[in-house]
Amino acid sequence: MSAFSAIGEETEEDQNEFTPGLEPQPTWCPGCGDFGVLKALKGAAAELGLSPEEMMVTTGIGCSGKLNSYFNSYGFHTIHGRSLPIARAAKLANPGLTVVAAGGDGDGYGIGGNHFMHTARENHDITYIVFNNEIFGLTKGQTSPTSPMGHKSKTQPHGSAKTPLRPLSMSLNAGASYVARTAAVNPNQAKDIIVEAIQHDGFSHVDFLTQCPTWNKDARQYVPYIDINDSDDYEFDKTNRSEASEMMFETENALHEGTVLTGRYYVDEDRPSYQQEKKRIGEMPEEPLAERYFDDSYEWERSFDNFLDKHK
Amino acid sequence: MTDHELIWRIAGGSGDGIASTSQNFAKALMRAGLHVFTHRHYPSRIRGGHTYTEVRVSADPVKSRGDGYNFLLALGDSFARNPSEGAYYGNEEIKPLSENLDELVEGGVIVYDSGLLDASEIEDFDERVEENDWHVYDIDLRTIAREHGREVMRNTAGVAVTCAIADIEPDVIKSLMSDAMPDKILEPNLTVFDDAYEMVQEEFDVEAPDIQAPTGEHDEEQVLLSGSDAIAYGAIDEGCRFIAGYPMTPWTEVFTIMTQNLPELGGISEQVEDEIAAAALAIGASHAGAKAMSGSSGGGFSLMSEPLGLAEITETPLVLVEAMRAGPSTGMPTKPEQSDLEHVLYTSQGDSHRVVFAPGNAAEAYYQTRKAFKLAYEYQIPSIVLYDQKLGGELSNVPASVFDEEPNADLGSVLTEAELEEAPHDDAGKYQRFQHDTENGVSPRSLPGQKGGRYLATGNEHMPAGHISESPENRVAQMNRRMQKVDSIRAELNDDNEFNTVYGDEDAEIGLITFGSQQGTVEEAADVLNENGHSVKVFGVSEMMPFPKQQVSEFLDSVEEALVVEMTASAQFRGLIQKELGGYGDKMSSLLKYNGNPFEPADIVEGFETALLEGEELPDNRTKFVPKVGE
Ligand SMILES: Cc1ncc(C[n+]2csc(CCOP(=O)(O)OP(=O)(O)O)c2C)c(N)n1
Ligand code: SF4
Numbered sequence: 001m002s003a004f005s006a007i008g009e010e011t012e013e014d015q016n017e018f019t020p021g022l023e024p025q026p027t028w029c030p031g032c033g034d035f036g037v038l039k040a041l042k043g044a045a046a047e048l049g050l051s052p053e054e055m056m057v058t059t060g061i062g063c064s065g066k067l068n069s070y071f072n073s074y075g076f077h078t079i080h081g082r083s084l085p086i087a088r089a090a091k092l093a094n095p096g097l098t099v100v101a102a103g104g105d106g107d108g109y110g111i112g113g114n115h116f117m118h119t120a121r122e123n124h125d126i127t128y129i130v131f132n133n134e135i136f137g138l139t140k141g142q143t144s145p146t147s148p149m150g151h152k153s154k155t156q157p158h159g160s161a162k163t164p165l166r167p168l169s170m171s172l173n174a175g176a177s178y179v180a181r182t183a184a185v186n187p188n189q190a191k192d193i194i195v196e197a198i199q200h201d202g203f204s205h206v207d208f209l210t211q212c213p214t215w216n217k218d219a220r221q222y223v224p225y226i227d228i229n230d231s232d233d234y235e236f237d238k239t240n241r242s243e244a245s246e247m248m249f250e251t252e253n254a255l256h257e258g259t260v261l262t263g264r265y266y267v268d269e270d271r272p273s274y275q276q277e278k279k280r281i282g283e284m285p286e287e288p289l290a291e292r293y294f295d296d297s298y299e300w301e302r303s304f305d306n307f308l309d310k311h312k
Numbered sequence: 313m314t315d316h317e318l319i320w321r322i323a324g325g326s327g328d329g330i331a332s333t334s335q336n337f338a339k340a341l342m343r344a345g346l347h348v349f350t351h352r353h354y355p356s357r358i359r360g361g362h363t364y365t366e367v368r369v370s371a372d373p374v375k376s377r378g379d380g381y382n383f384l385l386a387l388g389d390s391f392a393r394n395p396s397e398g399a400y401y402g403n404e405e406i407k408p409l410s411e412n413l414d415e416l417v418e419g420g421v422i423v424y425d426s427g428l429l430d431a432s433e434i435e436d437f438d439e440r441v442e443e444n445d446w447h448v449y450d451i452d453l454r455t456i457a458r459e460h461g462r463e464v465m466r467n468t469a470g471v472a473v474t475c476a477i478a479d480i481e482p483d484v485i486k487s488l489m490s491d492a493m494p495d496k497i498l499e500p501n502l503t504v505f506d507d508a509y510e511m512v513q514e515e516f517d518v519e520a521p522d523i524q525a526p527t528g529e530h531d532e533e534q535v536l537l538s539g540s541d542a543i544a545y546g547a548i549d550e551g552c553r554f555i556a557g558y559p560m561t562p563w564t565e566v567f568t569i570m571t572q573n574l575p576e577l578g579g580i581s582e583q584v585e586d587e588i589a590a591a592a593l594a595i596g597a598s599h600a601g602a603k604a605m606s607g608s609s610g611g612g613f614s615l616m617s618e619p620l621g622l623a624e625i626t627e628t629p630l631v632l633v634e635a636m637r638a639g640p641s642t643g644m645p646t647k648p649e650q651s652d653l654e655h656v657l658y659t660s661q662g663d664s665h666r667v668v669f670a671p672g673n674a675a676e677a678y679y680q681t682r683k684a685f686k687l688a689y690e691y692q693i694p695s696i697v698l699y700d701q702k703l704g705g706e707l708s709n710v711p712a713s714v715f716d717e718e719p720n721a722d723l724g725s726v727l728t729e730a731e732l733e734e735a736p737h738d739d740a741g742k743y744q745r746f747q748h749d750t751e752n753g754v755s756p757r758s759l760p761g762q763k764g765g766r767y768l769a770t771g772n773e774h775m776p777a778g779h780i781s782e783s784p785e786n787r788v789a790q791m792n793r794r795m796q797k798v799d800s801i802r803a804e805l806n807d808d809n810e811f812n813t814v815y816g817d818e819d820a821e822i823g824l825i826t827f828g829s830q831q832g833t834v835e836e837a838a839d840v841l842n843e844n845g846h847s848v849k850v851f852g853v854s855e856m857m858p859f860p861k862q863q864v865s866e867f868l869d870s871v872e873e874a875l876v877v878e879m880t881a882s883a884q885f886r887g888l889i890q891k892e893l894g895g896y897g898d899k900m901s902s903l904l905k906y907n908g909n910p911f912e913p914a915d916i917v918e919g920f921e922t923a924l925l926e927g928e929e930l931p932d933n934r935t936k937f938v939p940k941v942g943e
Pocket of ligand 2: 027028029031032033034042063064133136138210211214215
């Protein structure tokens with residue numbers, strides 16, 4: 001259909017559009033981990049042969065939220081914490097789009113925590129990248145949900161009394177069917193994981209460790225992490241929920257002290273995505289809803305012919 | 313109440329089938345050629361608790377529940393009878409009878425289920441009956457139902473008794489029962505009906521019925537539906553195929569009707585985690601190229617304040633419905649009020665703008681929901697249908713032809729890929745989505761997935777291609793363009809102004825002004841006032857933003873003084889008029905009601921005659937009079 005011809009097209013030319021240089025230059029601080037996410041996403045989009053016009057990237061508010069200002073696709077820079085509900089609906093209305101949502105740890109695990117839990121639970125076919133720098137960046141260095149216990153900031157002058165949130169365990173338990181962690185300092189792994197996450201049919205959660213040299217100098221985000229999937233020391237079955245869960249538990253404990261691991265923790269190829277489940281129960285149109293508005297031959301039904309009898 | 317009216321009240325416990333019985337009764341009488349109007353009263357409670365529905369039946373068109381009522385059918389409260397709950401609800405057993413006597417008019421009829429209710433429990437029952445000349449029929453409906461069908465069929469027995477006493481042709485009801493019930497339960501119900509009907513004829517002297525139902529005829533086919541039905545059908549006919557919501561009374565009704573119908577129309581409904589998500593989903597779907605809506609009631613709408621601003625600055629079409637109930641906070645969940653007016657007009661960040669309609673009846677609700685979609689999609693602006701628990705829940709007959717309108721699937725100002733090829737792009741190949749400074753301020757949009765249409769939608773102030781900018785020049789240009797849309801909408805609404813209606817004699821001296829669901833009631837009150845020798849006319853305003861300044865000021869100029877009638881405690885609507893027109897404070901008094909019940913015509917007549925004309929205090933605190941500025 002002519003309205004969305006970009007979807008599914010693959011051309012050399014398109015891939016070039018993801019290379020840096022055309023968009024406004026990022027305003028992130030020198031050394032910021034956010035550059036790593038942008039680079040990984042560009043690399044992944046090019047590798048997948050996606051046309052920039054069939055991609056939609058939604059973001060929240062924060063330094064991280066500016067991702068789609070620098071990424072040359074359709075974008076929706078939403079409000080703090082709300083990138084997921086907007087992404088979900090866009091994908092439901094037009095399943096032909098490749099939808100990626102992104103935002104910070106404050107954005108996604110704090111103010112948007114409710115949406116995070118429910119999007120994972122429903123297993124929407126979208127990819128969610130959380131820039132986890134363990135700090136609020138844009139509002140100048142306040143303690144975030146992933147900051148370690150005892151973290152001192154202007155809003156937690158006596159050190160945080162809260163244990164950090166465990167994003168991997170959270171999304172696993174909520175129902176995400178793809179859960180991985182990667183880091184800006186591991187660019188190759190990061191790109192590969194985003195490729196997989198986008199290809200995965202279901203909710204893919206990528207906790208992306210990014211460094212914030214401006215506000216969070218103590219964090220261990222510069223460490224070159226070990227890739228669990230490449231190391232014989234960490235053998236586990238990533239399709240096995242309880243083994244994955246155990247590995248996550250260890251990593252999430254170790255993030256602030258011990259060896260930090262990254263990689264794919266959980267991959268469930270069997271669980272149908274939300275879109276498929278909705279189709280199964282008859283609540284999801286076969287054809288993309290959005291295309292119908294451009295289909296001149298489509299017969300629009302109206303209440304007069306359909307519903308009024310029961311009121312007569 | 314005219315001679316030719318039956319106002320029938322069926323009372324019982326929540327969960328006793330009061331709503332469905334009254335709905336069928338109303339529909340049967342509508343089919344018989346009468347005009348009907350229902351009024352629901354229910355507590356925020358699922359089972360037990362006293363509830364009633366009134367069905368007003370007339371040969372002439374009716375616009376409100378009327379004043380008082382003349383026929384009570386008091387059923388037992390099934391929940392109150394549950395022995396294990398006795399300790400808790402025992403004291404409520406007699407309520408279906410005792411709670412309803414105050415508004416029963418002189419000469420009215422009482423039918424009560426003597427199988428469940430004992431009138432002697434009401435101390436002064438006999439005296440009141442005598443004083444008011446009520447006609448009492450104590451009938452053991454429970455036993456009739458038990459003997460010939462099942463106990464739950466007490467309602468059917470009660471309706472049969474009503475027919476026998478009010479002289480309603482039994483076939484009218486029985487044919488509706490045949491349409492509405494599956495065979496298995498139809499048979500026993502018909503038996504119960506016939507037995508109860510005959511029993512009344514045999515055992516009571518109804519040769520000269522005390523209350524006789526009117527007879528009538530319609531010029532054209534009618535349908536019985538609620539404001540919620542009308543809003544949902546308006547949305548569907550306008551091509552809305554995506555809804556997201558979170559339940560909250562009374563908005564839940566629209567949400568439910570849409571959800572039940574959308575899948576078979578190839579649409580999508582999403583019950584989501586909260587109202588922020590609901591509004592955000594509607595924005596996401598609309599952005600991606602669907603016609604979408606969401607909605608809520610007071611508290612839930614508060615949560616939508618932030619997404620509302622996002623829709624405005626990103627110029628994403630967004631349609632919301634807001635069903636008002638009494639606040640603040642959780643307030644009174646099942647009681648109507650109009651006090652979310654200012655909340656809906658002004659909530660959200662910055663200088664924000666939107667379209668707000670407040671339909672005055674079911675037919676307007678249908679048209680204005682469609683109009684809300686048209687404007688939202690054409691002008692890429694949030695638009696809101698503001699109504700209340702009263703309009704949402706009450707049933708009335710509307711000509712079926714009101715709904716006989718062509719569907720409209722036009723997405724408004726969206727470009728095709730061919731048009732996008734011609735449209736301006738920036739150096740990075742991005743579409744200049746927010747640049748077209750056309751006459752009406754609208755920049756046509758592209759949809760994600762369209763070739764050549766890439767852009768960034770952002771809640772920050774942005775340049776034409778969507779990139780964030782704090783440039784002062786760009787800010788002013790973008791802000792002006794967005795505001796220009798509002799002026800264009802005002803001009804469009806001015807040209808097509810059928811819903812801001814003036815009712816009554818053009819030359820009348822005093823004006824009544826109201827908005828939304830109170831329109832019909834105020835019009836009926838005006839009829840009574842004119843019969844009483846006063847000279848009044850009514851303006852029912854249905855457009856709240858942009859406000860129809862010209863029409864309202866013309867109306868105010870044409871009268872000596874005006875009484876503004878609204879269901880708020882702080883005269884919000886009067887304040888809106890003063891703000892929009894920059895004056896008239898010395899011409900308008902207010903009559904307010906905020907006790908959880910909508911106005912009845914008699915409230916307005918009393919407020920007008922006692923407070924406005926005589927300058928006397930109103931007798932109780934049911935309504936409140938607020939004089940003109942400076943008085
Ligand atoms: C409703 C709301 N509350 C607060 C803010 C202010 N705010 C902007 S960004 C931000 C936190 C950003 O932290 P994070 O999500 O971790 O992203 P980062 O900047 O570190 O990438 C806050 C609190 C806002 N924009 N909206
Ligand atoms: S404040 Fe931190 S997160 Fe934000 S751009 Fe600077 S380094 Fe990056």
